Amino acid sequence: MIGATLSDLHPELSAQCPTCRLHELVVVPLRKGADGNWVQTDQKRWFRRPAPEDTEAQRVQIDACPVCFGAWFDPGELDTLAGALEGVEKVLEPARGVSARGCVHGHGPMNEHELPGVISTPVERCATCGGLWLDGNERRKLAAASTSEGQGTKTERWFKRGAIWAAQVLTHLPVEVDNPARGTPWMVFLALAVFVGIFAGQQLELIDTEYYGIIPGRLKIEHDYWTLATYMFLHGSWAHLLGNAYFLYTFGDNIEHLFGRVRFAIFFVVTGIIAGAVHVWLTKKTATPIVGASGSIAGVLAAYLWAFPRQRLFQVILWIQLKIPVWAYLIVWVGFHILMGFWGKGTGAEGVAWFAHLGGFLVGIAVAPLMLKLRRREVARSVRVPALP
Ligand SMILES: [Zn+2]
Numbered sequence: 001m002i003g004a005t006l007s008d009l010h011p012e013l014s015a016q017c018p019t020c021r022l023h024e025l026v027v028v029p030l031r032k033g034a035d036g037n038w039v040q041t042d043q044k045r046w047f048r049r050p051a052p053e054d055t056e057a058q059r060v061q062i063d064a065c066p067v068c069f070g071a072w073f074d075p076g077e078l079d080t081l082a083g084a085l086e087g088v089e090k091v092l093e094p095a096r097g098v099s100a101r102g103c104v105h106g107h108g109p110m111n112e113h114e115l116p117g118v119i120s121t122p123v124e125r126c127a128t129c130g131g132l133w134l135d136g137n138e139r140r141k142l143a144a145a146s147t148s149e150g151q152g153t154k155t156e157r158w159f160k161r162g163a164i165w166a167a168q169v170l171t172h173l174p175v176e177v178d179n180p181a182r183g184t185p186w187m188v189f190l191a192l193a194v195f196v197g198i199f200a201g202q203q204l205e206l207i208d209t210e211y212y213g214i215i216p217g218r219l220k221i222e223h224d225y226w227t228l229a230t231y232m233f234l235h236g237s238w239a240h241l242l243g244n245a246y247f248l249y250t251f252g253d254n255i256e257h258l259f260g261r262v263r264f265a266i267f268f269v270v271t272g273i274i275a276g277a278v279h280v281w282l283t284k285k286t287a288t289p290i291v292g293a294s295g296s297i298a299g300v301l302a303a304y305l306w307a308f309p310r311q312r313l314f315q316v317i318l319w320i321q322l323k324i325p326v327w328a329y330l331i332v333w334v335g336f337h338i339l340m341g342f343w344g345k346g347t348g349a350e351g352v353a354w355f356a357h358l359g360g361f362l363v364g365i366a367v368a369p370l371m372l373k374l375r376r377r378e379v380a381r382s383v384r385v386p387a388l389p
């Protein structure tokens with residue numbers, strides 16, 4: 001809605017995301033920056049550019065899902081975003097069928113409409129209120145379509161031009177790549193603090209790494225099963241600690257947000273315990289002690305893949321902003337552990353605890369869908385308009 005201020009919002013939405021159902025829709029206030037890109041005005045940024053003249057016309061707010069980046073447009077909003085090229089919405093093909101997704105105003109199932117020559121998947125529109133729902137990936141496809149205008153009927157070409165403009169607005173929305181975590185990830189911070197504190201203790205030789213680590217052979221003979229719960233808080237070297245801290249911080253905050261604090265903490269510890277047990281069960285290096293949170297973090301990574309399969313992460317490397325797909329992070333993560341395994345120094349790195357990582361990953365794959373199911377049920381209960389089941 002262009003020209004609106006935060007106080008005169010369109011009818012207050014309280015709706016579950018009709019696509020992923022993992023979050024309620026949130027108002028995303030945007031302001032057009034000097035470079036023509038839209039900037040999310042309610043987010044802290046490290047490199048804040050000076051705000052240009054803040055006129056009414058340079059402000060927009062949309063209702064979007066911070067998990068899957070789907071966005072809702074009340075009647076006229078997409079047209080308004082498309083600026084001079086009005087009438088984009090009128091070019092929609094007649095309804096092709098009934099969608100499984102419901103209107104966020106509670107008008108029941110929406111209709112599927114084709115966007116001829118632009119994207120292959122239909123977009124959803126409510127027949128009652130005329131609102132339009134675009135999935136996160138549909139927004140990307142709109143952007144991809146904007147690279148070539150192609151041929152077609154006059155209507156199609158004209159629509160495409162509108163779509164291109166809309167796509168430029170949509171794909172410049174920072175919600176696309178911003179970290180969807182909201183609120184402070186206290187459990188992640190707590191874990192990081194504990195890791196650092198304990199590693200300092202190890203360095204000062206106040207904490208005996210071998211005693212608290214898992215030694216598979218010793219565990220089988222002495223039955224010191226409690227080490228399954230302690231090994232994950234110790235680390236073998238600074239590189240080991242920093243690597244794990246980085247991955248936990250990058251992925252853990254989103255998963256903590258989706259799971260909830262207590263469940264996340266339980267998930268983290270239980271995944272670590274099972275990962276350690278899998279290692280003890282399968283490894284042949286029974287005399288090598290293992291330490292580190294990698295097993296738990298593998299579980300967090302697996303959960304992240306379940307929750308954000310299409311997510312790309314926003315990464316600033318040497319002041320260049322890159323969008324990096326999650327699978328690339330997985331490769332980096334595996335590479336990091338190979339490096340640690342062959343060249344890392346320290347107790348935990350004499351052989352990578354591959355089996356522990358594998359165990360953690362499998363726990364994540366198995367448990368995350370259940371956690372997400374719980375989350376969907378909770379979101380449905382907390383909003384006025386729950387998504388269709
Ligand atoms: Zn969603």
Ligand SMILES: [Zn+2]
Nearest residue numbers: 103107126129
């Ligand atoms: Zn409706």
